[in-house]
Structures are given as C-alpha cells and as structure tokens.
Amino acid sequence: MLLSDFDFELDDELIALRPAAKRDFSRLLYVDPNQNEIKDYIFHDLPSLLRAGDVLVFNNSKTIRAQLDGIRHARDENSKDVAINVNLHKNTAPDVWRAFCKPAKRLHQGDRIVFSPELSAIVLEKDDGGDIALQFSKAGDELLHAIDGIGHMPLPPYIGLKRAVDEKDESDYQTTYAAIEGSVATPTAGLHFTTEILDELRNIGVETHFLTLHVGAGTFLPVKSENISEHKMHSEYFEISEETANALNKAKGEGRRVICVGTTSLRSIESALDESGHVTAVKKETDIFLHPGKQVRFVDALISNFHLPKSTLLMLMSAFAGIDEVKAAYQHAIKNKYRFFSYGDAGLWIKKVI
Missing domain, CATH: 3.40.1780.10 (QueA-like)
Incomplete structure (x- = not known):
C-alpha cells in the first residue's frame, strides 16, 4: 500500500x-x-x-522529563557558548541515551554538553538528522533522578510548537x-x-x-x-x-x-x-x-x-x-x-x- x-x-x-x-x-x-x-x-x-x-x-x-536544555561551551577563544536543546529518545546503556539535538550542526564528536552543575554529557557519535549518542556523567537510577530534577515533559511536536510546557x-x-x-x-x-x-x-x-x-x-x-x-x-x-x-x-x-x-x-x-x-x-x-x-x-x-x-x-x-x-x-x-x-x-x- x-x-x-x-x-x-x-x-x-x-x-x-x-x-x-x-x-x-x-x-x-x-x-x-x-x-x-x-x-x-x-x-x-x-x-x-x-x-x-x-x-x-x-x-x-x-x-520521564526527557526534554533537556544545556550549553556546549566555547571550544576556544574564537568560538562561543551554544544553547543546545536535547530530546532523549532511547536508553542504550546505563549512562548512554540516543537523543535528537538542536542545533545538531553545532555539535561534534567529543563535545561536552553541560545541563547543570551536577550533570553533563559527552557526544559519543553523531548521525544524520540530529540523532546523537550522549554519554552522561551519571548512570542508572542516579541518572534518571538527575534528569527528573532538571528536565521538562516531552510534549509531542504538534503541541510543543504551539505552546510551552507548563506545570499542568x-x-x-x-x-x-x-x-x-x-x-x-x-x-x-x-x-x-x-x-x-x-x-x-x-x-x-x-x-x-x-x-x-x-x-x-x-x-x-x-x-x-x-x-x-x-x-x-x-x-x-x-x-x-x-x-x-x-x-x-x-x-x-x-x-x-x-x-x-x-x-x-x-x-x-x-x-x-x-x-x-x-x-x-x-x-x-x-x-x-x-x-x-x-x-x-x-x-x-x-x-x-x-x-x-x-x-x-x-x-x-x-x-x-x-x-x-x-x-x-x-x-x-x-x-x-x-x-x-x-x-x-x-x-x-x-x-x-x-
């Protein structure tokens, strides 16, 4: 069909x-x-x-609150900090998630994204379409607890593009x-x-x-x-x-x-x-x-x-x-x-x- x-x-x-x-x-x-x-x-x-x-x-x-906001800090004096929006989509290891990231073009393998003073992640690999493997600084239940503390509910795009996520x-x-x-x-x-x-x-x-x-x-x-x-x-x-x-x-x-x-x-x-x-x-x-x-x-x-x-x-x-x-x-x-x-x-x- x-x-x-x-x-x-x-x-x-x-x-x-x-x-x-x-x-x-x-x-x-x-x-x-x-x-x-x-x-x-x-x-x-x-x-x-x-x-x-x-x-x-x-x-x-x-x-889980799978929508995260982070910063990829400047790589050198000629670059700038970049705000990165992350939507986790698949847990592949205790400390690794696949994620859709924006703007993906500003991320390279080996970059670190900082989400909070207690949580960061390294870009392990990068595929087409903004699909990226992230290795977090925490793992297992400790990682889920950290994500729960800083993330937002991952509303579908057809809602999230029309209004902000809120407490309700x-x-x-x-x-x-x-x-x-x-x-x-x-x-x-x-x-x-x-x-x-x-x-x-x-x-x-x-x-x-x-x-x-x-x-x-x-x-x-x-x-x-x-x-x-x-x-x-x-x-x-x-x-x-x-x-x-x-x-x-x-x-x-x-x-x-x-x-x-x-x-x-x-x-x-x-x-x-x-x-x-x-x-x-x-x-x-x-x-x-x-x-x-x-x-x-x-x-x-x-x-x-x-x-x-x-x-x-x-x-x-x-x-x-x-x-x-x-x-x-x-x-x-x-x-x-x-x-x-x-x-x-x-x-x-x-x-x-x-």
Whole structure:
C-alpha cells in the first residue's frame, strides 16, 4: 500500500492542546466494523460497553522529563557558548541515551554538553538528522533522578510548537497507573482512565493486567517511503511478566476478550506470541510494524486515540479494524468535532473479523 492511502485533512482547531477537564469526560467513539456500527459516547460510559470476563491490558511505563536544555561551551577563544536543546529518545546503556539535538550542526564528536552543575554529557557519535549518542556523567537510577530534577515533559511536536510546557503537563501527560520510568512519550490511550473508572470496571468483573513498553520519540518520526512496506520501524524495549502472559492465555482459552489500552500494549502482545499463538513472558526489543496485509492474531479490541495522518499508528489501526472502516470512523470523528492526537478523544475499536 502507498503512504498516500493514509492521508487525511484535519483542521488545526481539532488538534487538542490540552486534555479534557476531567480525564474520563473525553469523548469515546465506539467502532465495530463487523456490525458496521459507529456510535458516540463519553469515556466514562466505557463500563457499559464492556462485560464481565473481559481483560484490559495497560502499559504501565512512566514518562520521564526527557526534554533537556544545556550549553556546549566555547571550544576556544574564537568560538562561543551554544544553547543546545536535547530530546532523549532511547536508553542504550546505563549512562548512554540516543537523543535528537538542536542545533545538531553545532555539535561534534567529543563535545561536552553541560545541563547543570551536577550533570553533563559527552557526544559519543553523531548521525544524520540530529540523532546523537550522549554519554552522561551519571548512570542508572542516579541518572534518571538527575534528569527528573532538571528536565521538562516531552510534549509531542504538534503541541510543543504551539505552546510551552507548563506545570499542568506534569500530571496531565502521565497515566494514573504509571509505575516504571523509561518512556519519552506517554502511552496516551491510558490518559482517559481515572482510579474511579478502574474500580468500576473491576467491580463489574473486568480483569486488568499490566505490561511495560518504553515508548521512544521515534513514534513521532514520519514515514518517508511511499511504499509503506519499505518503512523501517524504530525499536522499543518491552516486558511481559509470566503472570500477565498466563492471564492472557487463560482468557483466550476461555473465549474471553482481550482488549488493549493503546497501540503500545497491542504491539507488545503481538511481538510476544510463539508459533502456537500463545503469549510468552519476555524482556526484549520490538520493531514490529503492523499495517494492512499484516494480521493481528491475539487482541480482540483496542482503546486508542486518533492518530496523525500518514503515521505508522494509523496504519496499525487500519490493519486492526480495516482501512475503509477506519477512514469512515475518522471522517465521522472529524465531522462531529472529536479532538485529535495525544490530548484528544479516544475510540473503542473492535477487531475486524476476516
């Protein structure tokens, strides 16, 4: 398929720059391609759309303050200090992160960037497009603590270019159940859940289980190949515990629905399947690319926000619910003024049975 098959027009007014006043007061579009149904709800209606025995799978990765401001000091008396903006996107060693840096052209291998009196980093290598490997002066939990003290929440570019990050984003751009630090972009389908709605779901017999996928900033990188099959996905680290794997396999064996909260949860599960189609307990990287022509084998339904045109996430949605059905649902959402992208509204998508 072609990249142009996944394009659509969206007015700027529909790009959400802030979340709903209350997390579960966002809108929820119910889409069942098998029954040709598209219905409008509010997110707190979700318990009425699920049933006892359903299994919700959440990504409990916690977003770090991955946007840093630093100084590359003058190399000699003929040069000047340069302000450097750093967006961390992948942790590759206890003291090393890949990062997108601006202005990258002012950085050379071996340069030191100073972020605070306690934290600095050396440029280990520099690739095209401003992608740089940084070796920090701290490592592991000590490094994460230092980043947390000086960094800013890494809002997506389509928000960050229109307004500054502020104190509200510290809580708004984090799920209520986030637990394990490592993401540099929030798994945003989970932003709609409150502790109250989670309690209500459990009270009606819906199971909740957690896995961890650390979202990288590569999720925002554009697809450049017109033939989408030529696109190379970025890789991300994920973990599924023995307990979660067993619970998911038990549910499927009993004919119960497995519903992923977010594309990250779905990609993790589909990356962990063995040859017999069972979920395995794993700790590894995934670069799985799901698009029309690729089958989603395990997951029955998906809760997900509305995604960018021409994005790999929109391609995943099309593989899951059908490209024509996704186009129709998106046009319905646009016509009815749904709010799009990370701080926007959500959909509950039923997998298309082929």
